[in-house]
Amino acid sequence: MTTFIEDSPRAFQAKWIAEAVMAGHAQGAVLTPWATPWHHRGGPGKKPGIRERAQELANDAVPLWFDATTHALQMGGVGDFRYYDEFDLWSGPRGDLSTPANRDEHVRKVFDVQDTLGAPHLGPTVLLHTGLSQTSVVALDLARDAVERDPQCWLTIAGTNPFWASGAALDAHIGALAALQPAGWFLAIARPLGTIPVAATRDEVFGLCRTVRALAEDAPVHISHGDLAGLPAIAAGASSVGTGWDKRQRVLSFADYAARTPGATGGGWYERPTLRGLIGSLSSNEANVLQSRDPAFTARMGGLPAPGPKEAFVQHIATLASLVADIATQADFEQRYRRVRDLYHAATGDWGTSLSLSPSDTSAADWIAALEEGLGDYGAAEGW
Amino acid sequence: MTQVTDDMIQLGLDELGVSDLGAVGAVGGQKAVRKVTDGTRDLVMKVIALTPSAPDALRRAEREVDLLAKLTSPHVVRVESTLRELGEPPVAAAWLEEYLDGEDLTALLGSPWAWSDVAQLGLQVAQGLAAGHDVGVIHRDLSSNNVRRLGDGTFKVLDFGFARHTLLSGITVAGQPGTRGFLSPEHLNSYSGGPMPSSDVFCVGILMFTALTGQPPIPWTGDDDDYLRRLAAVRVSADLPTVRSDLTPAQVALVARCLHPQPARRFTNGARLRDAIEALA
Secondary structure, three states: EEEEEEOOOOOOOOHHHHHHHHHOOOOEEEEOOOOOOOOOOOOOOOOOOHHHHHHHHHHHOEEEEEOOOOOHHHHHOEEOOOHHHHOOOOOOOOOOOOHHHHHHHHHHHHHHHHHHOOOOOOOOEEEEOOOOOOOHHHHHHHHHHHHHOEEEEEEEEEEEEHHHHHOOHHHHEEEEEEEOOEEEEEEEEEEEEOOOOOOHHHHHHHHHHHHHHOOOOOOOEEOOOOOOOOOHHHOOOEEEEEEOOHHHHHHHHHHHHHHOOOOOOOOOOOOOOOOHHHHHEEEHHHHHHHHOOOOOHHHHHHOOOOOOOEEEHHHHHHHHHHHHHHHOOOOOHHHHHHHHHHHHHHHHHHHHHHHHHOOOOOHHHOOOHHHHHHHHHHHHHOOO | OOOHHHHHHHHHHHOOOOOEEEEOOOOOOOEEEEEEEEOOOEEEEEEOOOOOOOOOHHHHHHHHHHHHHOOOOOOOOOOOOOOOEEEEOOOOEEEEOOOOOEEEEEEEHOOOOOOHHHHHHHHHHHHHHHHHHHOOOOOOOOHHEEEEEEEOOEEEEEEEEHHHEOOOOOOOOOOEEEEOOOOOOOHHOOHOOOOOOHHHHHHHHHHHHHHHHOOOOOOOOOOOHHHHHHHHOOOOOHHHOOOOOOOOHHHHOOOOOOOOOOOOHHOOOOHHHHHHHHHHH
């Protein structure tokens, strides 16, 4: 596995996904009640219902996941329930997990939707800010409910930066979850801001790597919305990252679940060319300047796509899948770590060259530094 | 803390229909252990004093005895009766267990053991724990004081006394039990990261390390914070070979995995540890 395509609040490009799967760049799509409605709308510019969408993907042999993303309900400012409230996911008030009956019913209803769509069972969770709180008990209870209902289900772990950076508390919480022995894991890092490059920190990346290394011992691990920032997790043993053609598919942000401003259009297409050598992207203008000043260097960095949103997506996912496969095919955990460390080292040097040719708003300090430092802490803890 | 009195012990003897043969181990405290006989065989009677301010203690003890009675492992002490309440209102509770000859593991540690003996210790304790883990019972207080080597060399796990039935909700405690020097990192936490099956595995690692070297890997010096820091920094894979150069890398790796600071990096439960030790043989 390399990538799953996340659901998109923007127009959902099922054919792009099918082509990515056919090309071997993606291994599935993830639908959510936040971006795909339950009821069929259809027609130009209208979203189809989730059952129709699932059928469309099935017709193209695209493996499908349904992520209830219950953890978005705890995000500050959440309010975009346009599609969410069409789903039957709660027996009580939306988001009420205060009783065992409500928790169990929520898990049952999520699994029911997944059964309807022919998707694997993926247990819901709540958003955590630390591994040691009453809320983390709720997360553990939900996970236990899910595994008792289906021992072969996958489980979700979702947290903000402080959760992933919470050291021994994180490790203890992960240990309790790992004891449930699910079939696989979806890990999510939720961020208040949807900026790319993401605002990762060294401690967060170290915590994520430690967690992935532990869980990957026994089951596959997917990094939801991980995109390029998920590569340290791939080094630690994760098998896939979430991505897409839109910024909101590449970072899990509070802002993307907030109430919509009336009349908002969602902005333009995200067409920044992704350059493998930089393990990052440039704006179209920056990339064009780079190309004009040093075509050979630009080609060595991976080259630029033809103009257009689909072309930008195809280049991005091919680059991302190639990086994931490169890392995942290393001989062992240590070699995976060393491979990513080497990629970051080379990219940091190439960012210097790139900036000397084409000034950019971002640099290696934004795209790589925290990821590299956190990865380094993980390697040091492993004795490498 | 409420102490077990002679009257409570007599109530237990009467209720369970056994005769006293004397104290086993230290006398005093909230729990008493007596060697007894029912006329045909020797048994052990355990009596716990109930604290009026902690009414959950009785229900917890009832559930634990009930669960332990269902465990059928040759490496877990066998429960021979139901739990009986003593007095009206209850002031104590008592139950019977099989009587075990031999010695507590504590008395046997101090000089390095051969790997084959350590592997048997680890294997049999893991088998005992696995019987509990399979039904959702975590020992939570495994130490050298509650592992016994019988005269025939068999190891048995005692005192799932602080075990919690993890599949049942309701009675839980925030402060975790455990024996200093035999705690895992998560023993010092509560909430969702409290003791789990892999915490018991960590304690098996402590037993194996101590048997291999004569010294515990993380000696208790009287300070939780200091202990936690040293728990997180323990590097068995580096330390153990310097003391026991005769061990193979696979043997060192097995003990190191038991003692990993991250619970999810250890063998998940007793069954997985058992399988790993068997695979090394």
